[in-house]
Amino acid sequence: MNVYYCPIVGAGPKPEVALPLAGGPFWFREIRVHRRDAVEDVIPAVSAPPDVLDRLTARRADIAGLSLDRPRLMGILNVTPDSFSDGGRFNDRDAAIAQAQKMRADGANIIDVGGESTRPGASEVPVDEEIARTAPVISAIRAQSDVPISIDTRKASVAQAAIEAGAGLINDVAAFTFDPDLARVTADAGLPVCLMHAQGDPQTMQDDPRYHDVLLDVYDFLAARVAAAEAAGIPRDQIIVDPGIGFGKTVEHNLALLRGIALFHSLGCPILLGASRKRFIGVIGGGEAATDRVNGSIAVALHAARQGVQFLRVHDIFATKQALDLEWAINGAAKR
Template sequence: MIIAVQDVPGDALDRLTRPRADVAGLAMDRPHIMGILNATPDSFSDGGVHNSVSAAQSAAEQMVSQDATILDIGGESTRPGATFVPEDEEIARTRPLIEAIKSRTDVLISIDTRKFAVAKAAWEAGAGLINDVTGFTFDPQLAPFCAKVGAPVCVMHMQGDPGTMQDNPTYEDVLLDVYDFLDGQLDRLENLGLDRDQIIIDPGIGFGKTEAHNLALLQGISLFHGLGCPILLGVSRKGMIGQIGKEPRKDARAPGSIAVGLAGLSQGVQILRVHDVAETAQALRLWAAVR
C-alpha cells in the first residue's frame, strides 16, 4: 500500500529520516567499501587464493591501501552448494589471520560466520563486527553473545542454507518478505539488548533468490531504509552479474559489479561488499564527484 508522507506514522518516518549513527566507529554519512577476504579453499570466486596467513595479510594490507574501511574475513564458503565447515577448522582459518591483520593495521574487521564459537574467537582476536549470513537463525548462542559483549552486527537474509538455497527459492513478494524477516530479526536482537544503531542489514542478494528476485530487491532496495539501519549490498562477482553481463569469468566481473553497486549507492546504500576494492574505490570517487 502506498500512502502520503503526512500519513506515515511518526516512528516509521523517524527511522526513514534520522541520520544513521556511527557503526563500530565508522561514520555512516558516506559510503564505505568492505573488502572480501576469504580464508577458504572453495569460495566461489577467490577460494584458495589466500591459503596462507602471509598471503591473506598481504591482500588485506593492499585492500586497506586501496581505501577499504572494512575487511570481511570468512572461513566457510557460503556459495551455492557449499558444505558445512566444523567450528575448529573455521577458527583455525580465521583467527590467525585476524590477529596478523590487527598487528599491522587498525582497520575494522568483520567476521563472516554463522557460528557462536567462531565469532567469539574472532572477537577475542580483534574483530569488531559480526556478519551472519543466516540473520542469526543458525546458532542460538550467537545473538546473545553479541548482545553480551556489545558487538555491532550485520543481519543478512538467506532462504534455506548454502547447500540448498538455490534449489527452488520462492516468495509471495520478495521485497516485502525480506523486509519482514529483517524487521522481525531486528526486534529480536533489540529485545536481547543489542542497540539498533549498531545493526547493519543486508537483503542477501543471491542467497536463496532467483535472478528476478535479485533484480526486484535491487530495484526497491531503498525500502529497507524504513528499518532505520545502514544497508550493506553484496553483489560482487555473483552469478547474476555473469548472466546479465555475459561474463563467465568470475574475476572479470568488476564492471558489472560496480554498475550494480553504484545503483545501490544512488538509493542510499551505505556499504558495498566487494572483491575488487581498487576499481570500486575509483568508481566511487568519480560517482561522488559528479554528485
C-alpha cells in the first residue's frame, strides 16, 4: 500500500525541533500520513523515512533564474479571444505588450503567455494560429525586458517557436500527455517545465469529474508524470508540479486539493497554484463575473503561500503582491 506524507506547515520563528520546508522560510515538525481507505495518522517529522525527509527539506533549485526562497508571482497573459477571465483584452499585440509591462512594474516575477484557452468547453486551436498569437508577443517582451517568460501550451511546435522567441519555461496543462514530443523539445532546450494535472480535455473536463480520492489520485498522476519527464532527460529539480485547480474538478475537489496542497512537497519539486478568478471562488464567495473574484483569489493565494507553494499564477499582480508583503511583514517571514 502506498503511503503519502503531508507536512503540517508552520510559519514564523522556527522551533528548534522543526525541520525546514523545501529550503524556504517555512518549517514542519509533524507529518500527516495518508493511506488509501485508511484513517490518517500524524507522526513526528523525524519519524518519516529518510528519502521522504530529503525531498521535503531540500532547498529547491532556481527555476528560470528565480530563487524559490519566497513565493514568486506568475502573471497571466492570455493572447486569446476567449479565455474565461480576460479573453479578447490582450489578443492585440500592442495591448499584450503593454499588459506585460504593467504586470512587470506591479511585481510579476515571470510572465506566462498563452495562446489557447483551456477554460471548460474550449476548443483546440490550430498550431499555426497558436504560434502566430504567442511567438511575436514573446519576442517583443524579450526585446524590452529580461523578465522570465513561460509559454502556456500543450504542443511541441508551439513551444519550439516560443523558445526561439525567448521563452525560458514550458507550462503544460496536459503534463506531456497531449503531445509527448513536448518532453523532447523541453529536454533538448534544457528548460524547466510545469506539469499540471487535468482530468479529461477542456471540452469535457467539467461534465462529471470523479475521483476515488482526489488528493491522492492527483498526487499519483503527478508522480508518474515527473518520472516520465525525468526519463525524457529533464532533471527533477527543474520540474514544477501543479494540481490543476478547476481542471476536471468540482468545488469540493478543489477545496480538498487546497487543504492538502502541502502533500505535493513530498515530490521534491516546486509547486505552482493557478486558482486566480476561477469559478469555484465565485460559487463560495460570490462574484458572477470573473473580475469580481479578485478578493477571493487573494485569499486562496495567501493560503497557498502559507503552505510553502513557490509559484502563484495570478491575474492581479499588484493586489496579490500587496497582500503577500503584508502577510510576510506581520508574521515575520522574509519579504518578497
